[in-house]
Amino acid sequence: MSDAFKAHISLFAAQVIYALNYSIAKDLMPFHIGPLALVYLRISGACLLFWILSLFARKESLDVGDFKKMAILAVFGVFVNQVFFIYGLRLTIPINSAIIMISNPIMVILFTLIVFKERITFLKISGLSLGIAGAVSLLLFR
Template identity: 30%
Template sequence: MRTTYLKLALTAFFWGGVFHLAKYSVGHLSPLAIGAWRFLSAGLLLVPLVYWREGLDWAGLRRNALPLLAMAVVGICAFNLALFYGLRWTSPVNGALIMALTPALTVLLSALLNRDAVSRRQLGGLALGLAGVGVVVSHGSLAALLALTFTPGDALVFCGALAMAVYSSIPRRYVHGLTSLQISAATVGLGGVLMGGAAQFLSADFYTLPPTGVIAAIAAMSVFASVLAYMWWNDGIAKLGPAKTAIYFNLVPIFTALIGIALGQPPSGAQLAGTVLVIGGVLMSTRPAPKTVAAHAR
């Protein structure tokens, strides 16, 4: 189980890096072109990998075609396009704060769709995580947090958070008899095909050769933030459930801030305090509940 937790933390790290890579890339290519090339290349890597490791369960894929298609449309296409277009029109601070709503939205959707019980420990971890993200994005200032203004880009990022929550909640109830690898390959591959088809007609720069740095950024997002991240995220959902897995999304803005530090932005006390709160929330939510020992005295 520790390996699962480590993989989810690394997934959050990879997705935290997407904020920086996407912000750089959208200055040279449209978000649709970036998303299309990211997931087309991810699908070309992931589908053969799954075929080599366990084969493709064609019967299971056909049986679950509708929920897998819904996951591809919502969790691959809608999530990434909403995030990338949103980053064009909003600040990283607002984006990080809004994306931090993903775990809360996932817990609510999972409770509604899957009838999952939400424990006090999970709620406490969720509250700690949200508090930590709030401290980071507001630099520890309540006045700064209250003074935040929201733009159309913020609405798009919120749609992205909701899309990821839906993606995480679907498999538990609607996908049956498929491994997490099969689900990852199907949703990433389908998402790449759908975005590539749309880019053919809607993105004038789909066939434009971007600078080498943008190619490297798309490659990194494809391998780390798509192939590995979606494999590990779906594996976490299968093993821990959507509510516990979603808590790790709180680490995304923390890693975004830490990567910014590595790029030359000095750390602040608020960032350090927020990081501690978020990590504490993750540990609280994923720690097994203590077993009750009944005493039998006669």
């Protein structure tokens, strides 16, 4: 099996898990677990999984200053993001939550184009178009 094929299988599996995330989280929350407990379980499970995987990976050294940056990113990039996502999901249906999450990369591209005056490339327009087409198809074919 080629490395490219393995990468594509891994990406496909990640997207399937990501897609199932909305419905599973929504089904668990109102009856079985609270939003913060769900966030705690998700983050703890991911930490455990990545720690186990790190035992088999090549070791890399980090500067002391990098640990502070990683802690800040962990709080805002993972914890706060997940808390907002789970609480938002509790208030709506999974399809609406998925549409909002799909719009995030679209908003980032538009933000960088407007604020940072980044160049518009064919790949950026293609990605933006695919994102918009995906969101529209979710809305039209619920």
